[in-house]
Amino acid sequence: MMTRREFFRFFIIGGILSLLGKKVNAGQKPKEAMFWRRID
Amino acid sequence: MAKTVQCELCPNACVLENGQHSRCRARMNKDGVLYSLVYGKPCAVHVDPIEKKPFFHFLPGTTAFSIATAGCVLSCKFCQNWQISQARPEDTDNYDLPPDNVVRQAIFYDCRSITYTYTEPTVFYEYMYDTAIIAKKYKIKNTMHSCGYIKEKPLRKLSKYMDAADIDLKAFTEDFYNRICSGSLKPVLNSLVVLKEEGVWLEITNLVIPTLNDDMKTVKEMCKWILKNLGPDVPIHFSRFFPHYKLTNLPPTPLETLTETRKTAMDAGLKFVYIGNIRHEGENTFCPKCKKMLIERIGYFVKQNNISNGKCRFCSTSIPGVWS
Numbered sequence: 542m543m544t545r546r547e548f549f550r551f552f553i554i555g556g557i558l559s560l561l562g563k564k565v566n567a568g569q570k571p572k573e574a575m576f577w578r579r580i581d
Numbered sequence: 582m583a584k585t586v587q588c589e590l591c592p593n594a595c596v597l598e599n600g601q602h603s604r605c606r607a608r609m610n611k612d613g614v615l616y617s618l619v620y621g622k623p624c625a626v627h628v629d630p631i632e633k634k635p636f637f638h639f640l641p642g643t644t645a646f647s648i649a650t651a652g653c654v655l656s657c658k659f660c661q662n663w664q665i666s667q668a669r670p671e672d673t674d675n676y677d678l679p680p681d682n683v684v685r686q687a688i689f690y691d692c693r694s695i696t697y698t699y700t701e702p703t704v705f706y707e708y709m710y711d712t713a714i715i716a717k718k719y720k721i722k723n724t725m726h727s728c729g730y731i732k733e734k735p736l737r738k739l740s741k742y743m744d745a746a747d748i749d750l751k752a753f754t755e756d757f758y759n760r761i762c763s764g765s766l767k768p769v770l771n772s773l774v775v776l777k778e779e780g781v782w783l784e785i786t787n788l789v790i791p792t793l794n795d796d797m798k799t800v801k802e803m804c805k806w807i808l809k810n811l812g813p814d815v816p817i818h819f820s821r822f823f824p825h826y827k828l829t830n831l832p833p834t835p836l837e838t839l840t841e842t843r844k845t846a847m848d849a850g851l852k853f854v855y856i857g858n859i860r861h862e863g864e865n866t867f868c869p870k871c872k873k874m875l876i877e878r879i880g881y882f883v884k885q886n887n888i889s890n891g892k893c894r895f896c897s898t899s900i901p902g903v904w905s
């Protein structure tokens with residue numbers, strides 16, 4: 542169950558902040574892929 | 582030391598030297614490690630009716646928070662979103678929207694589901710997977726519209742968090758997949774079976790393209806395959822083609838072709854056969870038993886819904902789907 546505190550932190554504040562989302566370049570912080578292997 | 586890697590996500594199985602980008606444009610080998618370049622960086626973010634995906638048997642009348650990043654595993658000559666699917670992530674305008682923010686926004690906009698769509702969600706697998714886990718925690722459903730061109734292992738892993746999938750079955754010949762999409766049919770058929778086995782709610786979309794995949798003999802074969810391997814309850818959407826991207830030489834699909842395709846599928850034994858991208862009674866859902874209209878749609882909008890607790894309101898026949 543979600544607590545009232547979680548609700549405020551997760552939805553209200555986050556929702557408003559994320560509405561102000563800015564445009565960014567892809568690849569700035571790449572994430573390691575999940576399915577791959579080295580073939581050396 | 583050589584730093585070559587191989588991606589094991591989709592059947593393209595890209596082998597990449599250090600510094601090389603993948604065929605889908607969304608991955609790169611950096612110093613012997615394969616990276617996703619689009620994690621948390623969607624180029625398309627919208628709130629859509631779920632009917633637009635299209636899902637007709639999944640929470641009708643609700644909205645889906647919809648995201649996509651640049652890139653695709655295929656290169657279909659008729660792609661309707663080619664500006665982003667065939668683009669490099671560096672060339673699109675991207676938002677900074679990590680998985681927890683996607684879920685937050687979905688809740689903020691009162692969406693019952695998140696849909697991974699527009700381009701090919703396989704290219705942003707890690708982003709989709711992490712978002713789906715968080716969404717599940719907050720009782721938001723996950724759906725995807727995919728070409729199904731993905732390997733079995735990652736698909737099974739993803740299926741644990743995916744509530745519904747609409748898979749593009751673009752045609753029923755290897756020749757079409759090779760020539761028009763630079764892919765192959767077999768892995769797509771395998772994905773359909775895997776999704777069914779994993780209990781993911783499944784719908785199929787087939788874009789009917791004049792002269793390329795509108796041969797009724799092949800349509801019949803495709804429907805027989807669906808019936809045998811997935812059952813008669815899987816909804817299939819025959820969509821109208823409009824000239825796009827590299828196929829501007831062909832006309833839009835005539836209504837007669839779409840109605841013939843629909844009849845062929847129904848005669849083959851499929852119970853829920855729809856026509857899309859055109860106003861027609863084939864947009865509506867009918868009870869397979871009493872034949873009364875269950876869901877009346879106008880484009881993406883639901884005008885009336887006569888399904889109650891998953892059953893026909895007139896004759897109580899159970900209607901397959903996810904209704905609440």
Ligand code: SF4
Pocket residue numbers: 588589590591592593594595603604605606607608653654703704
């Ligand atoms: S997901 Fe992309 S990098 Fe991986 S095999 Fe497919 S096309 Fe290549």
